[in-house]
Amino acid sequence: MQIYDSLTQELRDFVPLHEGKASIYICGLTTQGEPHIGHIRFTVAFDILRRWLTIGHGLEVTLVRNVTDIDDKILNKSAEAGVAWNEWSYRFERATSDALDILGVQRPSYEPRATGHVTDMVDLMQILIEKGHAYVAPDGSGDVYFDVRSWPAYGELTHQRIDDMESATDADPRGKRDPRDFALWKGRKAGEPATASWPTPYGDGRPGWHLECSAMARRWLGDEFDIHGGGIDLRFPHHENELAQSRAAGFGFARYWMHNAFLTLAGEKMSKSLGNGLSVPELTRTIRPIVLRFYLGSVHYRSTLEYAPGSLAEAEAAFSRIETFLLRALPDGPVESGAVPAGFAAAMNEDLNISEALAVIYTAVRDGNSLLAAGDAGGAAAVATDVVAMLDVLGVNPFDPHWSADASDASSDALAVLVESLLTQRSAARAEKDFATSDRIRDQLSAAGVAVADNPDGATWSLSTDGKH
Numbered sequence: 001m002q003i004y005d006s007l008t009q010e011l012r013d014f015v016p017l018h019e020g021k022a023s024i025y026i027c028g029l030t031t032q033g034e035p036h037i038g039h040i041r042f043t044v045a046f047d048i049l050r051r052w053l054t055i056g057h058g059l060e061v062t063l064v065r066n067v068t069d070i071d072d073k074i075l076n077k078s079a080e081a082g083v084a085w086n087e088w089s090y091r092f093e094r095a096t097s098d099a100l101d102i103l104g105v106q107r108p109s110y111e112p113r114a115t116g117h118v119t120d121m122v123d124l125m126q127i128l129i130e131k132g133h134a135y136v137a138p139d140g141s142g143d144v145y146f147d148v149r150s151w152p153a154y155g156e157l158t159h160q161r162i163d164d165m166e167s168a169t170d171a172d173p174r175g176k177r178d179p180r181d182f183a184l185w186k187g188r189k190a191g192e193p194a195t196a197s198w199p200t201p202y203g204d205g206r207p208g209w210h211l212e213c214s215a216m217a218r219r220w221l222g223d224e225f226d227i228h229g230g231g232i233d234l235r236f237p238h239h240e241n242e243l244a245q246s247r248a249a250g251f252g253f254a255r256y257w258m259h260n261a262f263l264t265l266a267g268e269k270m271s272k273s274l275g276n277g278l279s280v281p282e283l284t285r286t287i288r289p290i291v292l293r294f295y296l297g298s299v300h301y302r303s304t305l306e307y308a309p310g311s312l313a314e315a316e317a318a319f320s321r322i323e324t325f326l327l328r329a330l331p332d333g334p335v336e337s338g339a340v341p342a343g344f345a346a347a348m349n350e351d352l353n354i355s356e357a358l359a360v361i362y363t364a365v366r367d368g369n370s371l372l373a374a375g376d377a378g379g380a381a382a383v384a385t386d387v388v389a390m391l392d393v394l395g396v397n398p399f400d401p402h403w404s405a406d407a408s409d410a411s412s413d414a415l416a417v418l419v420e421s422l423l424t425q426r427s428a429a430r431a432e433k434d435f436a437t438s439d440r441i442r443d444q445l446s447a448a449g450v451a452v453a454d455n456p457d458g459a460t461w462s463l464s465t466d467g468k469h
Contacts, residue, residue, distance in 0.1 A: 001057065001349040003227070004302065006235065006257040007157050007243075011351060016226055017255060022059045023225035024050065025217040025254070027234055028111070030068040030209075031092040032077050035099055036278050037296060037307070038263045042231045044293060044395070045260045045301035045352075047105045049229075051393050052348050056340065064220045065108040066213060067093055070115050070206055072170075075196060085196055086115075099280035103293045104395050104402045112216045114207060118198045120215035121207045124249060125184050125200075133248040134184055137175025142187020142203025145171070146210075146241065148180050151248045157257065158236045168237065170208060182241050183208035210241035217246075217253070224252030232259040233269075260301040265308075278307070287312045290403045294319045294396045300354050322387065323398050324418070325365045328372055329384035333399045338385035340393065348393065361390050419450055423459050426452075 002011040016022050026046050029039055046063070053059045069089040078088035093113075100107075125144055128134035133150045137143040148154045148162055155162055167179035171186055187205040188197040197204045207215075217225065230239065239257065246253035262269045283292055295315035299305050340348075341364070347356035368383035391397040422441050429437040442452050445461070452461050 001053075002351055003256050003258060004351045006259050009159075012256065014226075014256065016059065017224060020058075020060060022053050022057075022061045022227070023221045024061065024063045024227045024229060025213070025221055025225060026063070026065050026228070027213055027230040027238065028065045028067050029092075029096050030071050030073060031089040031096065032071065032073040033092055034279050035092070035096045037280065037283065037292070038265075038269065038278075039096075040099060040103065040280060041263045041296050041305060042229070042260045043100055043105045044103065044296040046229050046258075047395055048297055048301075048354070048393065049227075049258070049352060050106065051395060052352065055389075055393050056345060056348055062109045062221065063106075064110050064112065064217065066216050067111060067113045068209065068212060069093060069113045070196060071209060075192065085193060102280050102284060102289050103296070104289070104400070106395075110220050112220060114212040114216070117212070117216050117219060118200075118207065120219050121185075121211050122200050124211065124215050124218070124245070125202075127249045128184070128245060131248065131250070133245070135177065136202050137187075139175040140203075141172065141175055142185070142200075142205045143171055143175050143183055144185035144202050145176055145181040146184055146245050146248075147177060148182070148244070149178055151244050153247065154244045155240065157240045157243050160236070160240075170237075182210060182237060184211045184245070210238055210245065213238070214242050214246045214249075214253070217242075218251060223250075225254060227256045227258055228254030229258040229260070232261050235259055258301075261304045263296070263305045263307055265306075283312070287316065290396055290398060291316045291319050294394070297354065297394055297396070298358065301352055319396070322361060322365050322391070325368050325372075326384050326387060326398060328418070329368055329377070329380040330388070330399075334385050334388045336385065337392075338382075338387075338389040340389045341386055344390050344393075354394075357390070357394075361387060364390075419445065419461050423452070423461065427459065 001014045003014045004010070005012045024046065026042070029035055043065075050061050050063050053061050069086075074089050075085050078085040081088065125134060128146065129136070129144070132147075134144055134146050137145060155165065162180060165180050167173065168176075168182040171183035173179050184207070185200065185202060185205050186208055187203050188194075196206055198206060217228070228239065228242075239259075243253060243257075280289075280292065291312065292315075295312055296305070298315065298318075341360055344357050344360040347353040347360060350356070364383050364387050368380045368387070371377075371380040371383065388397055388399060392400070397403070422445060426438050426441040429435070429441070445452055450461050452459055
């Protein structure tokens with residue numbers, strides 16, 4: 001398998017640090033508000049990666065996805081709402097978990113909260129101070145900063161020169177040696193809740209955002225691990241700073257960096273500030289969760305996914321074609337697990353080339369429908385079993401128990417589509433006085449347990465009650 005490494009800006013063969021295992025750290029959401037699908041897209045992308053490493057390569061995958069549950073935005077928004085910051089944070093942590101569950105995103109191996117790892121952060125700060133890469137602000141504020149000029153490789157992830165970078169805006173600049181130095185620790189400020197502060201040798205306060213992830217990744221994946229992932233907007237400053245402080249402390253940290261592109265609305269990044277957040281609960285009132293999941297994973301993770309009116313309807317139509325074939329070819333569900341075709345495996349091994357992988361699925365569905373039309377039920381079932389295996393990798397197998405409610409609705413929808421199609425053909429035959437074809441279609445429907453009634457306004461249908469299925 002090849003992965004595009006954002007650090008080296010090239011495709012690299014993926015060679016796990018430990019044979020038979022893969023370790024992944026992805027930056028979870030800051031629990032400041034309701035997550036929308038622009039936030040959620042990255043979780044689907046890395047869920048597909050995890051599934052492919054497991055299913056396609058037989059690796060034991062450890063995936064850590066953190067929760068940033070203490071942050072300036074959380075403190076500000078909770079204060080505006082008149083709610084305790086930890087209650088506010090936990091509310092949206094639950095909302096995020098619920099949204100991911102709805103979309104069938106596998107739960108991480110571990111989901112650490114920043115507030116539970118303060119001692120790990122203090123340890124990391126002490127290492128950096130002892131090595132000369134961090135310093136305590138001389139103004140008595142209790143702030144601790146990373147000295148970017150002490151680390152010559154700073155800027156290597158985003159390929160920037162320090163002098164070309166903007167000032168770091170995450171803390172008061174008065175105690176900084178260089179305006180680009182970023183906060184490892186933020187001393188408690190007047191008016192901040194006492195519960196949002198922890199004691200350290202440098203003064204009471206709370207962690208800086210970047211320090212949190214380096215400490216949590218080290219705690220649960222070790223000094224060096226395989227893949228660090230997240231949205232492309234995190235490359236700078238967040239991931240750049242994580243990389244610098246971890247390497248400066250003497251740790252190998254991530255061996256591969258993967259970043260997914262934005263989900264945009266009318267060409268703009270979907271964000272709270274645009275007022276265009278679309279939540280999973282809101283969307284799944286009118287679209288099946290499996291279809292929303294299919295949509296979010298339908299383009300290459302490094303390509304922008306453009307959301308527009310009709311996007312989900314197009315996804316529904318595309319997925320329904322796959323689903324209808326499966327329900328026709330495997331009416332009782334798959335009896336055994338199939339293997340993914342070589343073309344699908346080759347596409348997924350090419351940095352998760354989802355477009356080529358979907359093309360393999362669509363071709364298989366077309367071939368399977370041809371086999372059904374030719375009366376080759378066995379051949380169609382074999383193709384369908386392969387399609388199920390491919391959909392398992394993408395997390396949208398309609399026979400998966402997670403989608404059981406979806407599958408029930410899908411069966412009804414698929415039946416309606418098929419019956420209406422046959423009734424349209426029957427109506428055309430009757431109009432051409434081709435009564436032999438008309439009767440044959442009616443007999444086919446009757447044999448399938450569908451009762452047809454001819455009325456002046458056209459034919460109607462219902463499921464018969466004589467025990468036929």
